[in-house]
Every structure is written in structure tokens, then in C-alpha cells.
Amino acid sequence: xxxxxxxxxxxxxxxxxxxxxxxxxxxxxxxxxxxxxxxxxxxxxxxxxxxxxxxxxxxxxxxxxxxxxxxxxxxxxxxxxxxxxxxxxxxxxxxxxxxxxxxxxxxxxxxxxxxxxxxxxxxxxxxxxxxxxxxxxxxxxxxxxxxxxxxxxxxxxxxxxxxxxxxxxxxxxxxxxxxxxxxxxxxxxxxxxxxxxxxxxxxxxxxxxxxxxxxxxxxxxxxxxxxxxxxxxxxxxxxxxxxxxxxxxxxxxxxxxxxxx
Numbered sequence: 001x002x003x004x005x006x007x008x009x010x011x012x013x014x015x016x017x018x019x020x021x022x023x024x025x026x027x028x029x030x031x032x033x034x035x036x037x038x039x040x041x042x043x044x045x046x047x048x049x050x051x052x053x054x055x056x057x058x059x060x061x062x063x064x065x066x067x068x069x070x071x072x073x074x075x076x077x078x079x080x081x082x083x084x085x086x087x088x089x090x091x092x093x094x095x096x097x098x099x100x101x102x103x104x105x106x107x108x109x110x111x112x113x114x115x116x117x118x119x120x121x122x123x124x125x126x127x128x129x130x131x132x133x134x135x136x137x138x139x140x141x142x143x144x145x146x147x148x149x150x151x152x153x154x155x156x157x158x159x160x161x162x163x164x165x166x167x168x169x170x171x172x173x174x175x176x177x178x179x180x181x182x183x184x185x186x187x188x189x190x191x192x193x194x195x196x197x198x199x200x201x202x203x204x205x206x207x208x209x210x211x212x213x214x215x216x217x218x219x220x221x222x223x224x225x226x227x228x229x230x231x232x233x234x235x236x237x238x239x240x241x242x243x244x245x246x247x248x249x250x251x252x253x254x255x256x257x258x259x260x261x
Contacts, residue, residue: 021104021121026052029077029102037079039089045101045132047124053102054129055079056136057092066140066165066255067133069126070100071149073171074112078102082240083146083170090244096251097138101129103149112173115148116181122152123159130163140255144168144247147234151175151184158187166194166255168247171203171234174210184210185217194223194254198246200232207234225250 030053034042040057055078059065068091072080078100079085088098103125104118126143133141141163145153150169157167174184188195197214199207211226218224227246229236236243 021052021118022107025105025108026102029053033077033079040092040098040100043099043132045125045128047121047128052125052128053078054132055088055098055100056132057088057098057100059092059095059097061095063095064097064137065095065251066142067097067099067136067138068142068144068251069129069133070098071103071122071126071143071145071153072100073147073149074115075105075108076103076149083236083243086240086244087144087247091248094248096142096248097133097136099129099133101125103152112148112175112182113177113179116177116179119152119155119181123156123161126152126156127161130161134163140165142166142168142251142255144170145172146170147173151182154184154187154191155181157193158190160190164193166196166251167191168196168198168250170243170247171199171207172197172214173204173206174213175206185213188214188217188224189220191218191224192221195221195225196247196250196254197224197226198243199226199228200234200236201228201230202233204234223254 040055043054043056044051045054070084070087072084088100091098104121106114130141143153143164150172175182215226232238
């Protein structure tokens with residue numbers, strides 16, 4: 001009996017354990033980005049003395065609608081092609097500065113389940129990104145997450161992170177897990193700020209098959225909107241520009257009150 005109790009406690013702790021990000025992988029990405037970065041600048045952000053990379057891209061005009069914080073997909077980086085990169089360079093052309101964050105990483109080859117323990121660190125990095133944006137004068141701050149970054153974004157917002165005016169989730173999944181860090185529907189139910197839930201018609205099953213449940217979870221949020229893009233899979237290679245413009249247009253109506261030029 002005692003052995004069973006010990007085993008149960010072990011797996012309970014494992015389920016809620018927090019793991020440290022793979023600093024070597026982060027350093028490799030940072031080195032590669034530094035050699036090729038042509039638009040924007042690298043910034044060093046800090047969480048409890050631990051540095052991580054951000055890519056900040058200013059607007060091309062005097063006016064500034066605010067700052068969009070970008071969260072990449074599983075195992076990626078803040079200059080991840082093609083979607084994160086596209087958002088990072090397109091939005092500043094239309095009065096939105098961008099801050100793409102290096103989110104916590106596990107070792108190469110692990111699945112999404114192995115990332116849940118990094119969500120508290122992801123939350124801390126998002127808060128650091130918000131502080132950086134505010135320091136640079138941003139009044140409107142929006143978070144845009146893609147794939148795992150979308151799940152991290154709704155997790156963070158369910159923790160009532162302040163100063164975020166709107167949230168965009170691209171290819172947001174509802175994983176089949178009991179892990180408290182990945183209860184997407186519960187997170188959506190807690191979100192009260194404007195939220196855009198956007199996905200491809202040919203997206204991953206965890207995304208497409210849960211679309212209705214996501215809408216139901218958000219039914220009390222009058223500022224929630226869901227968009228399905230036809231003929232697109234999770235990589236959005238068919239017409240990436242359409243996805244970016246849909247996001248930009250929604251931001252204009254919801255936060256910036258502007259339209260695509």
C-alpha cells in the first residue's frame with residue numbers, strides 16, 4: 001500500500017514539475033540569428049537573472065499602434081520561418097512594433113507533453129516582454145501565439161496577466177491530457193479580453209476537431225472571434241499573407257482602429 005502511495009505522489013509531482021529550458025539550444029538559435037538578422041534588433045531580456053533573446057522591430061512611421069509580442073511554435077525561435085518571421089516584419093510596416101520572444105525549449109525531438117513543465121517559465125518570459133514593451137512606450141500590447149506558443153499565450157492570460165489588450169491564437173490545440181498546464185478550454189473560459197482564434201481548415205486534428213468546443217468555451221466573451229482559413233494546413237504555406245492580413249485587420253478593428261493598406 002505504501003509503495004502505491006509513493007508511486008502516486010511521484011507521478012503527481014512529475015505532472016506539475018517545472019523544468020528548465022535547454023540553454024544550449026537557445027544559444028545555438030541566438031548565434032544563428034545574429035549572423036543573418038537583417039530587420040529588427042536583438043535584445044537581451046531577463047527572468048530572475050537568466051537571459052533570453054528577443055527580436056524587437058520598430059514601426060516605419062512616427063505613429064505607433066502598440067507592440068505585438070510574438071510566441072513561436074514548438075522547438076522554434078523568434079525568427080522562425082515563415083509565419084513568425086512574416087508577422088515580425090509585416091506588422092511594423094503598418095504601425096505595430098513587434099517583439100518576438102525566444103520561448104523555453106526542451107531538447108530536440110521531444111513532444112508537446114514534455115513542454116508543459118516549462119509553462120511557468122514561459123509565463124515569466126511573456127511578462128518580461130510586456131515590461132520591455134512598456135519601457136519602449138507601448139500603450140497597446142497584444143500577444144500573438146502560434147501552435148505551442150498559442151497554448152502558452154492562453155495559459156498566460158488565464159493567469160490574469162495585466163496590460164494585454166488582445167490575444168491572437170493561431171492553430172490553438174486542445175491536447176488530450178489531464179495536465180493542468182494544457183487545459184485549453186478552461187483557459188479560454190477565463191479570458192475576458194478580445195481574442196482571435198484562427199486556424200486552417202486542414203490544420204492538425206487537435207485544432208480542427210476542437211474548434212466548436214473552443215467557441216463554446218468562449219461564449220461569455222463577446223469579444224471572441226473564430227476564423228477558419230480554407231485550404232490551409234498548420235504551416236500556412238498556401239497563402240501566408242492572407243493569414244497575416246486577417247490578423248492585422250482584426251487588430252485594427254479591435255485595438256488599433258485602422259485597416260490594411
